[in-house]
Amino acid sequence: MTRRAPAGPPSSLTLGEHTGGQLLRLARAIGMDEDDAQSSTQTLLSALGPVARRPLHLRPPTLSHLSDDHTPVEFSLSFSSRGIPSLRVLLEPGFGRADLARNGQAGLRAVRDMARRWNFSTERLDELEDLFLPADPQGSFALWIALELRPSGVPKVKVYLNPAASGPDRAAATVREALRRLGHEEAFDVLPPGDQHLFFALDLGDWEEPRAKVYLAHHKLSATGAGTLSRMDDGPRPADIQAFFHAATGTDPAGDDEDGPLPHRRPVQTCHAVTDTAAGRPTGFTLYVPVRDYVRHDGEALKRAVTVLTRHGMDPSPLRHALSALTSRHLRDGVGLIAYLGVAHQQGTSPRVTIYLSSEAYRVRPPNRHL
Secondary structure, eight states, X not given: OOOOOOSSOOTTOBHHHHHHHHHHHHHHHTTOOHHHHHHHHHHHHHHHGGGGGSBGGGOOSSOOTTSTTXXXXXXXXXXXXXXXXXXXXXXXXXXXXXXXXXXXXXXXXXXHHHHHXXXXXXXXXXXXXXXXXXXXXXXXXXXXXXXXXXXXXXXXXXXXXXXXXXXXXXXXXXXXXXXXXXXXXXXXXXXXXXXXXXXXXXXXXXXXXXXXXXXXXXXXXXXXXXXXXXXXXXXXOHHHHHHHHHHHHTOOTTSOOTTOSOTTSOOEEEEEEEOOTTTOSOSEEEEEEOGGGSSXXXXXXXXXXXXXXXXXXXXXXXXXXXXXXXXXXXXXXXXXXXXXXXXXXETTSOOEEEEEEEOOSSOOOOOOTTO
């Protein structure tokens, strides 16, 4: 039985105690070995650094754009049709630093500390440091780290970088150059049109096929348009992408969706993963819907998530246990605990569904009464 978390963080808690406690309960909820759960929690606290000891009643020292309430930690569960879901944590190691330059350097130190600890190379990241971590960076963030926790105790590591670090007008050129340096000279021209280059991500460490990933925002996207965005060979059927889009956004499959969701809401995102430098095309495609902007409260978001999981033949019960591990508040009392729903397609594997979960360390977003 999953132990329920408190409804809100007591004023005496620190950021590390709150997020570390959530991670520990999540790990236990999906059946992770206790030693591995404890080790993963210590990794999170170490990566956050001194800010982990900051009391929550002091409010965020800086505004992390990793989450709506500026908590520098986000959790996710990645489901497949086989076995238990994998647990992931996304964090901002430079949270609380005075400016983006110091934020990015703190993040870079955290990555290199992990590389020494787990014996992996940062060579691919080093090749891109001048592009994404300039002396005077711009944009909303500098560097995030994602850890995919595993029974071995050694997580898979992903680094997220800001294409707008040298200015938003340079974002596309920065992504193109990054792909070129990594040997993917043709990949940029194959990508679909997008309204903004959001993230550039790298797999580091123990990956069978390390990926470089480009994330795009798509405003005013319709289900029909979403079905055209994959650039994989033998990728997902447009009808499957459209069905996920309708289920996640709550739009009517029988209706006219050419105008897409309301334009003032957070945009749908895509991720395009490249692995083979000889192929010239992406080998992975993911569609992300910010479900919190398309539901009144988290009770509705949970229903949407359960619909998506069951349609893909996946057991939704770990998600319910995970929500209990994060908070005991009623789902109808807020929105954003379930932040994103994503469906990922990678060549050679079956689709995965990923549910992104907010810590809500600083604030619970009120329900969307206008929907």
